Amino acid sequence: MISGKFAITLHILxxxxxxxxxxxxxxxxxxxxxxxxxxxxxxxxxxxxxxMVESREGKYGGTRLAKPSKDITLKDIFSMTFDSVSLGYSKNDPNPACPVGKKINQNLDSLYTDINQTISAQLSLISLDDFTKEF
Amino acid sequence: MISGKFAITLHILxxxxxxxxxxxxxxxxxxxxxxxxxxxxxxxxxxxxxxMVESREGKYGGTRLAKPSKDITLKDIFSMTFDSVSLGYSKNDPNPACPVGKKINQNLDSLYTDINQTISAQLSLISLDDFTKEF
DNA sequence: CATACTGTAATAAAATCTATTACAAATGTA
DNA sequence: TACATTTGTAATAGATTTTATTACAGTATG
Structure with a gap:
């Protein structure tokens, strides 16, 4: 399910x-x-x-990018912070005795996979560098 | 933020x-x-x-579609169950003293709006009738 | 008038997300 | 070496959100 990870990670980057x-x-x-x-x-x-990043421990430690921000896309961040996009399931255990209940999660998965691919394609066009320039 | 509403509503429909x-x-x-x-x-x-639906109260009551399933698209369901897609915000009150914190929500909003439009376009091509045929 | 529904509010329980505390390990500097 | 500062990580608690439950007034059917 979706959380603030994407936004936090993008903010960090x-x-x-x-x-x-x-x-x-x-x-x-x-x-x-x-x-x-x-x-x-x-x-x-x-x-x-x-x-994506490298850290240094100890005093004056911290984190910095491991590669140029032009070589990181929002798609990378997206797929790193989610397994897939999901608009949610009604629950994990619909009724298998119902023809709709039996197949709903499979059909939702298929739909979400399609959406996920579309979003990925869109986000792959935006680099971290592009996004950063807007600040 | 995203919840199970979309999936529940689609399941009902x-x-x-x-x-x-x-x-x-x-x-x-x-x-x-x-x-x-x-x-x-x-x-x-x-x-x-x-x-989208009409109900009848009382004994033998219940709910049925108010229009043909060919006239309902997944986009309708999507926009009915969410205001917009969101991959989440890191929080509602980032630090306004930081140039990034000050603009991050605005820039995320813009990004999410774009994603939302893409998803809407994709979902508008799928009718409830199409989806139902897969069961 | 009994039965079986909708519609809705109020409350509780469960799940998820975020914060906090704590501390070992690393590392630069006096 | 001793100290200060920071990462890395686990454990716990608090907050928020989601889902379930209970309750009951209102409506239609027979």
């Missing part, structure tokens, strides 16, 4: 993109979003897993 | 579309989804507000 040479601390990043620094560190962990 | 002549009760509809009937009645209230 926008800041890193604004100061590409510096290691920014999670406290600083959290301050711009007005959220808790631990949340930021969790998203950074995810970003590191996808080789 | 799919069932109504399968039995276009009958008034189906909220208990029956809820049984297919395995959710509470009051939730179904709430979504039906929304559907009525948008003139």
């Amino acid at each position: 926008t800041l890193l993109s604004k100061f590409p040479e510096e290691y920014l601390s999670s406290e600083f990043l959290a301050g711009s979003m007005n959220i808790n620094a631990v949340l930021v560190r969790k998203e950074i962990a995810n970003l590191k897993k996808h080789n | 799919t069932l109504l579309s399968k039995f276009p002549e009958e008034y189906l009760s909220s208990e029956f509809l809820a049984g297919s989804m395995n959710i509470n009937a009051v939730l179904v009645r709430k979504e039906i209230a929304n559907l009525k507000k948008h003139n």
Whole structure:
């Protein structure tokens, strides 16, 4: 299901993109979003897993982009923060005795997959650099 | 933010579309989804507000489509159940002293509006009738 | 007039999201 | 070396959102 991860991650990357040479601390990043620094560190962990950023521990440590912001697209961020877009399921266990209940999740999945591809195509046209320029 | 409303509403409409002549009760509809009937009645209230269905109270009452399933698109359902698509905000009150925090929600809004339009365009091509045929 | 529905409000329970606390490990600097 | 600052991560608590439940007035059917 959808959460604030995409927005938080994009916010982090926008800041890193604004100061590409510096290691920014999670406290600083959290301050711009007005959220808790631990949340930021969790998203950074995810970003590191996808080789988007690199961190330095210890004093004067922090995080910076691992590649140019032109080489990161919003699609990368999108697929990193969601498995797929979903408009939600009515529940996980519809009634299998009903022909509609039996197939609804499968058919919703198929629909969401299509939507997901469309969104991905659209977001792949926007780089982090493009997005950052709007600030 | 996104919830199960879209899926519940689509599930309801799919069932109504399968039995276009009958008034189906909220208990029956809820049984297919395995959710509470009051939730179904709430979504039906929304559907009525948008003139998609009509209900009959009292014994043997229930709900049926107010128009042919070919005249309802998934876009109608989409815009009925969400104001707009959103991948979430990091929070509602980013730091206005930060140039990024100050503009992030505005820029996210703009991005989400674009995505929303794309999804709407895609969903407008699929009628409830099309969707129902897949069961 | 009994039965079976809708419509709606109020409340509670469950699930999810976010914040907080805590602390080990890393690392620059005096 | 000792200290300060920061990452990384786990555990817990608090807040918010979603879903379920209960309750009951109103309406139609037979």
